[in-house]
Amino acid sequence: MSTFRHAIEARDMDAVDALLAENVVFRSPVAFSPYPGKAITSAILRAVSEVFEDFVYVREIADPEGGHALIFEAKVDGLAITGCDFLTYDDDGKIVDFMVMVRPLRAAEALAREMGARFEAIQAQALSYLERRQQ
Template identity: 50%
Template sequence: MHAFRDTVERGDFDGLGDLLADDVVFRSPVAFRPYEGRPVVAAILRAVGRVFQDFRYTGELAGDGGRSALVFATRVGDVELHGCDFITVGDDGRITELTVMVRPLSAANALAEAMSAEFPRIQAEATEESA
């Protein structure tokens, strides 16, 4: 979790892929089905780095069994967004599960719209990384 937090706070969204397990599962706050696999999850996280503005972590909750949570605040356009990254780390130190929740609904809608615009690039990057 600390490596993830440090990497995000440095704005190194390209470096997040190195922290992900090959079979990582990402649960998005704006998509019904989870995304699976490092290439697509890394591409999604890079897109998040392009969409979020003034991102900052505001809290941290340590759990057991490799689970923890990071509380954050950011903006998507003019909409203030608050959320939480729920992170599970495997025995090898790589992230095996990442679930993101956001509030309020207006922020989730703004995030969905912004990420939808990023989706063609996400697909292209994931395909390129998989090859």
């Protein structure tokens, strides 16, 4: 089974999808409310993989309880950004909670702008995913 880090580094978004639980909750660094569900989480991750430039994980910290913190560096609209993906897994090894934190503020604001400009497409992709699953 691929790890989340390996899937992201390989830019294999289908492998990323396979690691998400249906009931995953995504906690964005630029939105107040969390996004529940695999469909919207997958769509957000696909969009952010296009927004981030020169993305690289620089450190991984494992929690004895089974969680992970993956520290990354990237660029957004030419601005350097540092962040951390906090992952919590269920008993089947699927991600059930995905929280992202980023800094500095100017880069976080650029990320918010870039993702905001794509949010209508993100919602449409999530809806399409749900419709395919119902067929």
